[in-house]
Amino acid sequence: MTAADLLRRAAAAIPGETPRLDAELLLAHAIGVTREALVLGLSDPPAADAIARFEALVARRLAHEPVAYILGVREFWSLPIAVSPAVLIPRPESETLIEAALRCGRAGWPATILDLGTGSGALLVAALSEWPGAFGVGVDRSVAAVAVARQNAAALGLGARARFLVSDWGGALGARFDLVLANPPYVEAGARLAPEIAHEPADALFAGADGLDAYRALVPQLGRLMAPGGRAILEIGAGQALAVQALLRRHGLEGEPVPDLGRRPRALVIRVADGRADLASGGEPGKRWGTATAPGDGSGRCVAGGRVASVDKLETCGR
Numbered sequence: 001m002t003a004a005d006l007l008r009r010a011a012a013a014i015p016g017e018t019p020r021l022d023a024e025l026l027l028a029h030a031i032g033v034t035r036e037a038l039v040l041g042l043s044d045p046p047a048a049d050a051i052a053r054f055e056a057l058v059a060r061r062l063a064h065e066p067v068a069y070i071l072g073v074r075e076f077w078s079l080p081i082a083v084s085p086a087v088l089i090p091r092p093e094s095e096t097l098i099e100a101a102l103r104c105g106r107a108g109w110p111a112t113i114l115d116l117g118t119g120s121g122a123l124l125v126a127a128l129s130e131w132p133g134a135f136g137v138g139v140d141r142s143v144a145a146v147a148v149a150r151q152n153a154a155a156l157g158l159g160a161r162a163r164f165l166v167s168d169w170g171g172a173l174g175a176r177f178d179l180v181l182a183n184p185p186y187v188e189a190g191a192r193l194a195p196e197i198a199h200e201p202a203d204a205l206f207a208g209a210d211g212l213d214a215y216r217a218l219v220p221q222l223g224r225l226m227a228p229g230g231r232a233i234l235e236i237g238a239g240q241a242l243a244v245q246a247l248l249r250r251h252g253l254e255g256e257p258v259p260d261l262g263r264r265p266r267a268l269v270i271r272v273a274d275g276r277a278d279l280a281s282g283g284e285p286g287k288r289w290g291t292a293t294a295p296g297d298g299s300g301r302c303v304a305g306g307r308v309a310s311v312d313k314l315e316t317c318g319r
Contacts, residue, residue: 001046001051003031003038007020013062014062015195024038024039025067026057026070027054031050032050064195064199069089076090076094077098077122081120081121081152082120084148087119088120090119093235094235095126096258096259096266097266100233100267101127101233109229110230111133111135112136113128113136116169118140119204120145121149123181124181125162128161138165139165139173140167141167146164169217170221174224176227177227180233181232182232186211186212186237188206189211193205210243219251220251223252226271232269234268234270236265248270249273253272253273
């Protein structure tokens with residue numbers, strides 16, 4: 001049986017919107033070649049052990065397991081991002097946040113980047129790949145997610161410029177950052193979703209009856225987390241722009257919608273509103289000092305035992 005025969009049979013059975021692509025990715029993985037090499041050798045018969053591996057992978061896909069979890073990797077911002085069921089699978093639409101950040105960029109900015117709810121670390125490593133002089137911090141309340149994010153930073157050669165905290169949003173931070181990124185949960189509880197999504201962590205997806213609970217927790221923290229002249233960029237769900245903008249205004253912030261490739265508002269670029277200098281000030285110039293410190297635990301993981309007082313402390317935490 002040729003590779004083409006195997007692909008036709010699998011694509012006819014695989015659920016979802018991209019059955020042929022899924023089949024090609026799984027067969028290439030089973031054989032141990034790139035997808036491009038596979039396509040060039042469709043008339044070749046794979047070895048029997050490769051066929052057995054492929055059939056096992058297809059069986060997992062027929063059970064609606066996402067291809068990214070089966071392969072253990074998903075591309076984001078042209079970077080290979082390792083994923084596991086402990087983290088949300090990065091979506092191409094989330095690249096809108098990096099595109100928006102690039103439009104905000106200026107000489108020497110950003111020097112510091114914060115990724116709240118970092119998950120796989122996809123947003124943070126994408127940003128660090130664009131700003132080679134920047135230092136980044138990823139925060140997640142899941143220890144397992146932080147481990148995946150740290151793995152990705154190290155694998156991409158960015159580990160020296162990234163630190164990770166186990167914390168609920170910015171509660172462990174007293175430092176301020178030039179750029180704050182976040183893709184919080186925003187799906188309404190009880191929403192009908194594709195069966196593949198059931199494999200992803202529910203606490204990274206669902207945010208209360210209206211999908212806004214995470215924003216209610218996160219937005220009040222943004223003013224103290226943004227450095228003077230800083231920006232925060234939040235991903236939002238369909239139809240949520242007006243509600244999140246209203247929440248931002250109640251906390252002295254303004255949010256400008258940014259559309260994705262489908263021309264739907266996908267993110268809000270946030271700044272301190274005019275006349276709210278109280279939110280944009282504070283901290284020692286050049287230090288971004290806060291209130292306390294968080295120690296390392298000796299394993300390279302920064303533990304939220306108090307508030308990390310400065311970016312300087314984050315750079316050495318866990319070393």
